[in-house]
Amino acid sequence: MEHLLNVLDTVVRVPEQDLPDAFRADRLLLYRDANDAFRDLLLGKFGRLPLGFPPDWVYESAFGESFRQSLQQRTEHSPLVDLRDTDIEQERDMLTEQLGRNPSDEELVIYLNHPGDALKTMKFVEDFGDPNLLPLDLWFEGLVPGRELNFTDSNDKPHVMSIIHISEKDSQGISQVHYTLNGEIFTHPVKVAKATGREPEQLELVDKENPYHAGAPSKVDLGVMYVRPGDVFSKGDELFNITIMKQEMAVLSTVDGIVKRVLKFADYKNDKKMVSVHEGELIVELGPVPRTCPGCGYPVTGEDFQFCPQCSQRLHGE
Numbered sequence: 001m002e003h004l005l006n007v008l009d010t011v012v013r014v015p016e017q018d019l020p021d022a023f024r025a026d027r028l029l030l031y032r033d034a035n036d037a038f039r040d041l042l043l044g045k046f047g048r049l050p051l052g053f054p055p056d057w058v059y060e061s062a063f064g065e066s067f068r069q070s071l072q073q074r075t076e077h078s079p080l081v082d083l084r085d086t087d088i089e090q091e092r093d094m095l096t097e098q099l100g101r102n103p104s105d106e107e108l109v110i111y112l113n114h115p116g117d118a119l120k121t122m123k124f125v126e127d128f129g130d131p132n133l134l135p136l137d138l139w140f141e142g143l144v145p146g147r148e149l150n151f152t153d154s155n156d157k158p159h160v161m162s163i164i165h166i167s168e169k170d171s172q173g174i175s176q177v178h179y180t181l182n183g184e185i186f187t188h189p190v191k192v193a194k195a196t197g198r199e200p201e202q203l204e205l206v207d208k209e210n211p212y213h214a215g216a217p218s219k220v221d222l223g224v225m226y227v228r229p230g231d232v233f234s235k236g237d238e239l240f241n242i243t244i245m246k247q248e249m250a251v252l253s254t255v256d257g258i259v260k261r262v263l264k265f266a267d268y269k270n271d272k273k274m275v276s277v278h279e280g281e282l283i284v285e286l287g288p289v290p291r292t293c294p295g296c297g298y299p300v301t302g303e304d305f306q307f308c309p310q311c312s313q314r315l316h317g318e
Contacts, residue, residue, distance in 0.1 A: 031061040037245040047078035115272040129153025212286040221274035222266040261285040
């Protein structure tokens with residue numbers, strides 16, 4: 001690592017014509033393990049770079065032997081140009097439906113910037129009051145077991161809270177917090193450390209050789225699932241939508257077939273919630289259509305169908 005930092009410092013300070021051959025070779029190691037988001041940045045997919053494109057050796061480092069092809073793919077066309085204007089009133093109606101009341105202008109602005117986090121905060125305040133009214137020291141130190149806290153929420157309601165016990169973290173890095181609030185006892189799990197043991201459920205991974213497996217190319221957020229088990233689709237149809245580094249990407253089917261299983265589901269357009277997915281995790285399992293109607297070629301998904309649901313012709317073997 002120290003050597004690479006020295007290489008980076010040297011290539012920044014020393015003019016290209018004066019750079020020693022050893023540094024010319026070693027600088028290609030700097031971005032060799034760059035992720036796809038960095039490569040997309042170099043290609044201009046996130047918009048025009050304010051200082052212009054970097055020198056060609058950066059592309060050779062990031063893309064390897066195919067770097068000349070990447071140089072031809074660069075664009076200064078900003079994706080922001082193609083974004084449609086936000087329908088403010090439509091967004092206000094969606095927020096009103098989520099909250100069950102008319103939002104304030106301030107709440108709408110916060111929602112437009114960070115929809116998912118804004119909804120969580122607004123509903124938290126409705127349930128528990130404004131957390132900004134807590135004593136300042138609690139934000140930095142937390143509430144320790146045995147200390148009693150008397151406070152008034154944003155609705156001027158008085159509350160009494162105390163921590164009874166905080167358990168040791170388990171293999172998943174979770175501690176159980178036992179506390180009282182207004183005389184009632186509650187228990188809440190809190191993530192306090194990284195997991196040290198195996199996950200309770202092993203992730204089902206994509207078989208890269210199986211064209212009927214659709215999964216996550218990296219650690220992403222699943223935004224919208226467009227298919228359900230039993231759906232028939234064609235090659236090129238969109239199965240689901242994911243977000244990588246704030247960039248949305250559609251995942252398309254590479255084959256014709258039928259949806260066998262949907263392992264993760266999300267509907268961000270309606271509930272403003274993203275679902276985290278691990279790299280290589282299987283999201284949708286597809287499969288070939290079991291049979292088609294010999295008359296019209298319509299896919300018949302039900303095993304007990306005696307007649308084609310499209311043309312009503314009796315199916316062979318029934």
